[in-house]
Amino acid sequence: MASFHSPLQPLSNGATSSIAADEELLYTLENVQITAAPQEGDGTLWGAGRLRVTSRRVLWEQPANGFELEAKHVGLHAVTRDAQTFPEPCLYLQLLLGDAADDDAVSELFVVPADAAALEPLFDALSRAAEMNPDSDESDGDDDGMIGLAGDDEPDADAMLRRFDAMLADSAPPQALPGFAVTAGQFDDAADDDGGGFDDL
8 A cells, every 4th residue: 555645644445544532533434435636736535535624634535545634734625616627516624744755745625525515514624624734834823724734944835725716706826736627706605605545646
């Protein structure tokens, strides 16, 4: 199994991760597809598995592989239903990478439930996890309700903030995801909405 160059920690051979006594299960969803994108390169479909969001982590489990991701390592999350951004309605996650990450590091995840109606409760679960895991590196102590962004001294923090601001402003983000087109208004907050292997890492 390929090693991870991101906050994603691998689960292999159909392993499952137990919920700790001090950890609350917020949401569970079966048959969730994950597409992962490195910093430079096209996204790779990892397949479908069970997704669980807890008060501390995001867990994705399938027979071949899986991962766990601490909530504090998600820089932002947003619902997108724009087919030019991603072929299916999905929850977009941008991961916080360390300084040592290379261009192959997984920096973005596209989470696709079998039923798009699950996007809003999934978004809400991630938002709750964000509130329960504020960024300890933020010097101003403000909590904007999203999963914490890196402090001002992190090299990628400003770029991530600009991209998220662009999403909220219904304009194209500063940097397009390789392999996918970007259009204005592509990301929608769920609350305002109307309505696979790891070898290539």
